[in-house]
Amino acid sequence: MFFMRKKSELPQPGQALPGRAAAIPTAERHFLNKRPLKGPYPEGLQTAVFGMGCFWGVERKFWQLGEGVFVTAVGYAAGQTPNPTYEEVCSGMTGHNEVVLVVFDPQKLPYETLLKTFWESHDPTQGMRQGNDSGTQYRSGIYVANADQREAAERSKTEYQRALKARGYGPITTEILDATEFYFAEDYHQQYLAKNPAGYCGLGGTGVTCQIGTGVAA
Numbered sequence: 001m002f003f004m005r006k007k008s009e010l011p012q013p014g015q016a017l018p019g020r021a022a023a024i025p026t027a028e029r030h031f032l033n034k035r036p037l038k039g040p041y042p043e044g045l046q047t048a049v050f051g052m053g054c055f056w057g058v059e060r061k062f063w064q065l066g067e068g069v070f071v072t073a074v075g076y077a078a079g080q081t082p083n084p085t086y087e088e089v090c091s092g093m094t095g096h097n098e099v100v101l102v103v104f105d106p107q108k109l110p111y112e113t114l115l116k117t118f119w120e121s122h123d124p125t126q127g128m129r130q131g132n133d134s135g136t137q138y139r140s141g142i143y144v145a146n147a148d149q150r151e152a153a154e155r156s157k158t159e160y161q162r163a164l165k166a167r168g169y170g171p172i173t174t175e176i177l178d179a180t181e182f183y184f185a186e187d188y189h190q191q192y193l194a195k196n197p198a199g200y201c202g203l204g205g206t207g208v209t210c211q212i213g214t215g216v217a218a
Contacts, residue, residue, distance in 0.1 A: 007092020016080035053130030057201035068109025
């Protein structure tokens with residue numbers, strides 16, 4: 001039952017699982033492009049981190065963006081427990097979100113394009129769930145690496161909220177936080193839908209277009 005518990009509230013300080021000092025094992029290279037999952041990454045690349053439901057489908061959305069993406073990886077962020085396992089995250093007692101790390105070339109793929117993919121690929125109004133997946137690890141989140149990313153994320157949230165409201169949706173529940181440590185998930189989670197093309201993907205958008213990066217006001 002420990003593995004199946006779903007939590008709708010984040011653990012308070014002092015309640016989270018203790019975790020461990022060492023990182024859990026994971027893949028060394030991306031299953032598709034064979035690049036090193038943990039780096040080193042070429043100079044000039046940037047990182048972005050997003051949570052928008054089950055990370056299997058989320059990662060596929062971003063690797064499918066093509067040439068401007070150097071590597072993607074799934075993992076855990078925005079929680080309290082150091083080096084958590086998947087089972088611990090699913091218990092709701094680490095505070096982590098299932099997230100995707102995107103290492104990208106901003107000269108080929110602007111951050112705004114990543115934000116557009118983020119907003120249009122899930123429903124950011126659902127709180128601690130995404131579709132049929134319920135629990136704190138399925139919350140919507142943007143974890144920014146710098147002030148420029150924060151400004152773009154906040155602006156896109158305002159624009160998309162306007163577009164969603166016009167279509168009858170409620171308030172956006174997406175958290176926008178400074179990126180903290182990204183913990184790589186276990187090997188079998190990395191590029192899961194490339195290894196298992198018929199695997200589960202509960203990701204679904206609202207059908208509402210996000211105008212960020214298009215030069216059109218929402």
